[in-house]
Amino acid sequence: MESPKRNLSDEALTKAIDALLKKAYKRTEPGAAVLVARKGRGIFRKAYGMADLELGVPMQPNMVFRLGSITKQFTAVAILMLAEQGKLALSDEITVFLPDYPTHGHKITIEHLLTHTSGIKSYTDMPEWFPLWRKDLTVQELIDMFKNQPMDFAPGERWKYSNSGYILLGTIIEKASGKPYPQFVQEHIFKPLGMKHSGYDDSARIIPRRVHGYSKGTDSYINAPYLSMTQPYAAGALISSVDDLAIWDKSLYINKLLRPETLQRAFQPYRLADGQSTAYGYGWAITSYEGHTFVEHGGGINGFLGHALRIPQERIFVAILTNRDSPLPMPDTLALKIAALMIGQPYREPRAIALDPNMFDAYVGVYQVSDKPEWMISREGDKLFAQPSGGSRAEIRSISPAEFFVVSDSVTRLKFVRDAAGIVIAVEARRRWGRVKTFAKADKLLPMARQAIMLGPALYSRYVGKYELAPGVHLIISQEGNQLAAQVPGQDKVEIFPESETLFFARAVDAQLEFLFESGGVVGLVLHQGKRELPAKKVK
Numbered sequence: 233m234e235s236p237k238r239n240l241s242d243e244a245l246t247k248a249i250d251a252l253l254k255k256a257y258k259r260t261e262p263g264a265a266v267l268v269a270r271k272g273r274g275i276f277r278k279a280y281g282m283a284d285l286e287l288g289v290p291m292q293p294n295m296v297f298r299l300g301s302i303t304k305q306f307t308a309v310a311i312l313m314l315a316e317q318g319k320l321a322l323s324d325e326i327t328v329f330l331p332d333y334p335t336h337g338h339k340i341t342i343e344h345l346l347t348h349t350s351g352i353k354s355y356t357d358m359p360e361w362f363p364l365w366r367k368d369l370t371v372q373e374l375i376d377m378f379k380n381q382p383m384d385f386a387p388g389e390r391w392k393y394s395n396s397g398y399i400l401l402g403t404i405i406e407k408a409s410g411k412p413y414p415q416f417v418q419e420h421i422f423k424p425l426g427m428k429h430s431g432y433d434d435s436a437r438i439i440p441r442r443v444h445g446y447s448k449g450t451d452s453y454i455n456a457p458y459l460s461m462t463q464p465y466a467a468g469a470l471i472s473s474v475d476d477l478a479i480w481d482k483s484l485y486i487n488k489l490l491r492p493e494t495l496q497r498a499f500q501p502y503r504l505a506d507g508q509s510t511a512y513g514y515g516w517a518i519t520s521y522e523g524h525t526f527v528e529h530g531g532g533i534n535g536f537l538g539h540a541l542r543i544p545q546e547r548i549f550v551a552i553l554t555n556r557d558s559p560l561p562m563p564d565t566l567a568l569k570i571a572a573l574m575i576g577q578p579y580r581e582p583r584a585i586a587l588d589p590n591m592f593d594a595y596v597g598v599y600q601v602s603d604k605p606e607w608m609i610s611r612e613g614d615k616l617f618a619q620p621s622g623g624s625r626a627e628i629r630s631i632s633p634a635e636f637f638v639v640s641d642s643v644t645r646l647k648f649v650r651d652a653a654g655i656v657i658a659v660e661a662r663r664r665w666g667r668v669k670t671f672a673k674a675d676k677l678l679p680m681a682r683q684a685i686m687l688g689p690a691l692y693s694r695y696v697g698k699y700e701l702a703p704g705v706h707l708i709i710s711q712e713g714n715q716l717a718a719q720v721p722g723q724d725k726v727e728i729f730p731e732s733e734t735l736f737f738a739r740a741v742d743a744q745l746e747f748l749f750e751s752g753g754v755v756g757l758v759l760h761q762g763k764r765e766l767p768a769k770k771v772k
Contacts (some may be wrong), residue, residue, distance in 0.1 A: 239576040242275055248573050249276050256566060257281040262446040262453055262556035263291040264563070267474035268570055271547045272482045275574070277474070283443040283555065285453060296429050296442045296473050297553040300531025302540050303470040304398055305498075306417055306480075308346055308515030310405050312494050313420060319408040322346070322497075326400060329407040333375070333400070336383050342404060344387045345397035346514040347502035353381040354394040359764045363702040365534075368462045371406075374399050391502075391510040391667060395467040402466025413466050422476075425483050430472040433461045439471065445535015447721035448558040450708050456535025456557060457705040457721050468533055474551040481542055481549040499527050499544070510667050517665035521568065522577045528665065530564045532557060539563035541571055548574045558723075564664050565643055582637045584629035589614035591633065595648055598678060599659045599671035606671050607646075607659060608678055608742075618646060624741045682737045684729035689714045694754050695736075695747060699768035707759065707768055709745075718745060720759075 240248065249268060257263045263281015267274065279291035314320050322343040326333055344350035355361050355378040369377075378396045385392070402413040409416050414432035422430045429441070435458075445456040461469050472480075483489060498514035511518055519526040528541035538553040541564075550570050552563040572579040592611045599607040608619045618638065619625040628636040628646060638644040649658040649670070662668045692711045699707045701720070708719045709728075718738065719725040728736040728745060736745045743761040747754050759766040 238578060240573065245573055246276050249570050250278065252566065252569060253278070253280055256561045257554075261285075262554065264552055264554040265291060265293045265295055265297070265474045266553075266570075267293065267478050267549075267551045268574065269478050269481070269549045270574065272485075274478070276570075281555075285444070285446065291443065291555075292441070294429070294441060294473055294475055296439060296471050297538060297555060298433055298445065298468075298531075298533050298536040299470045299472055299538060299553075300464070300468045300533035300536060301395075302472075302477075302529055302531035302538055303464070303466065303468045305515035305529055305540075306421060306470060307398055307401050307405070307413075307466045308498055309421065309489060309495075310413075310416055311342065311346065311401055312490055312498065312514070314405065314408045316490060316494055320404065326404065329404045330375075330400065334379055338383065338387050340387050342401070343502070343514075345394075345401050345404075347391070347510060347512055348393050348397060349388050349391050349502060349504065349510065350394060350397050351383040351385040351387050351389070351392070352394050352396045352400070353378055353384055354392075354396050355399070356395045359766060362705075362764075362766060365457060365459045365463070365705060366703040368460045370462070371399070371403055371465060374463065374465065375403065388505045390504065391512060395464075398467035399465050405466065417470070421489065425479055425488065427472065427476040427479050430470065430476045430480075433469050433471045435461055441473075442471070443555045445533075446556045447535060448556075448719075448723065449721070450710055450719050450725060453556065454721065457702070459534040464533060468531065472553075474553055477540055477551040477553075478549060481540070481551075484542075485544075485547065508667065511665060512667075519665045521572060522575070524575055524577075526568075526571065528564070528567070530562075537563050539567045541567040543571060543575065546575060550574070557721075560640065562641065565641065568643065568664065582629075582631050582642050584637075585631065587630045587633060592616045594656050595659075596678065597656075598674045598676050600674050601669075601671055607661065609659070610678055619742055621742060625739070682729070682731055682739075684737075685731060687730040687733065691733075692716050697754070697770050698772035699757055700771045701759065701766050701768045706771070707757070 253266060257280035259281060261281050265279045268276035277293050279293045281291050283289045283291045283295055315322060324342050326340050340350050405413050405416055418431060446453040447456045498516060499518060500513050501509040501511050501518045503509055516527045516529050519528060524543055526541055526543055530539045535557055536555055537557055541550045548571060550567045552567050554563055569579045595609050596611050597609055606621055610617045616628050617625050618628045627639045629639055630636050635645060635647045643664050645662045647660040648656050649660060651657045656673055658670050658672050660668050660670050695709050695716060696711050697709055701707055710717050716728050717725045718728050726738045726740045728738050730736050734747050746758040748756040754770055756769045
């Protein structure tokens with residue numbers, strides 16, 4: 233059911249957008265720069281919060297941010313430019329440019345890399361990558377990190393976000409053009425378009441109006457953990473401002489870089505071998521809202537989150553760049569709500585309906601693909617909870633007897649599927665973008681709830697401290713009265729409970745902490761979360 237059309241004047245739009253953003257970004261905290269345009273004309277441009285907490289510098293709209301994965305659309309256009317020049321074809325196997333890359337017997341094309349359908353494991357999902365954040369790596373060293381990993385699936389069979397694929401695209405750009413990736417995007421994209429505040433980030437270089445990035449600390453914000461900008465490379469190392477992103481968006485309508493038929497390929501959802509849509513083109517996600525097609529992409533990198541959303545039919549553009557990586561509110565959700573105002577169909581928060589809590593028992597269980605648990609649905613009294621593997625548990629509420637929304641992020645939906653006999657057999661998970669994923673209900677019980685033991689709070693002091701997960705990245709264990717809590721940068725503090733003297737667990741997050749003792753004292757720990765096992769030495 234579509235929301236009613238309600239076109240607002242520019243003045244009313246400005247007030248509505250400003251009210252939405254003031255709730256999201258407090259004056260004394262890390263903030264955001266926001267720009268909204270229609271047909272190339274600015275409707276809204278404003279900054280919120282602080283650009284530098286230590287110097288007390290307020291945010292301004294023309295400041296420069298790290299883009300994270302918004303970088304991918306520039307990489308994709310660079311590939312298409314080279315395709316138009318006849319220097320490559322999207323159907324080329326990657327071994328044309330990377331002859332020594334081990335493809336494990338598969339045919340992997342440039343298009344597979346662009347669309348995240350290559351099956352190549354993303355290096356940012358690998359535990360081995362986490363301790364290397366501060367190290368400058370060559371592109372070849374980056375590739376060496378993931379090239380021998382087993383494939384996640386055969387090319388074209390599935391969609392799975394892979395930063396590794398865009399690392400390889402950056403290398404292909406260099407091989408095909410004969411220029412380093414930073415030089416190519418500067419000379420062939422930023423300079424011709426007049427994007428004077430965009431480029432490849434470099435921590436050592438003086439970049440006017442560059443803001444500082446922050447993470448959520450134990451009690452307040454902290455400087456984000458250092459990440460060598462050699463590592464995001466063509467997957468996420470670019471910087472820009474909202475003004476420059478508006479220039480970029482405008483250029484896509486006037487065919488300044490590419491022929492229209494070439495560019496349109498980037499905005500077409502790629503289809504898998506079985507014909508299913510991935511809802512992802514080349515460097516852009518393709519979504520819809522109330523009958524309108526959205527072309528968009530977010531970006532997240534240490535200390536920064538951002539989102540850029542365009543509605544081609546109405547030529548509407550929304551850019552939100554923030555200097556904090558704490559997840560709520562998410563820039564993509566705010567961009568959706570702003571875009572909805574712009575098209576006169578305001579986003580309506582889902583309205584929960586009351587269901588008999590006894591109905592919830594039919595949904596409780598483990599849902600998975602193959603033999604790997606992906607979602608766990610549990611019930612506590614008259615509430616239902618969903619928890620992805622390795623993620624945080626969140627309450628879900630019903631929109632209908634079959635469909636539920638996540639309370640903390642109402643755009644994420646779960647829909648339970650029943651067979652002809654009325655038995656729940658699967659759940660469909662739908663987020664802001666990406667294809668709807670179906671997870672079958674497994675014939676197995678939920679993992680037994682972990683049982684906390686009585687461990688005197690007087691003993692907690694030996695666990696309290698700072699644990700180094702990677703150089704400059706610390707997990708903090710703190711004691712608050714009779715409770716022990718853990719926190720990693722960018723995430724909320726969670727209470728942990730003792731299962732034994734060495735093993736603690738969290739209820740809010742699917743994670744366990746195994747403390748390591750030596751000579752009666754705690755010397756370190758191992759964080760078990762999802763498929764990751766991250767050791768950390770106690771440093772304080």
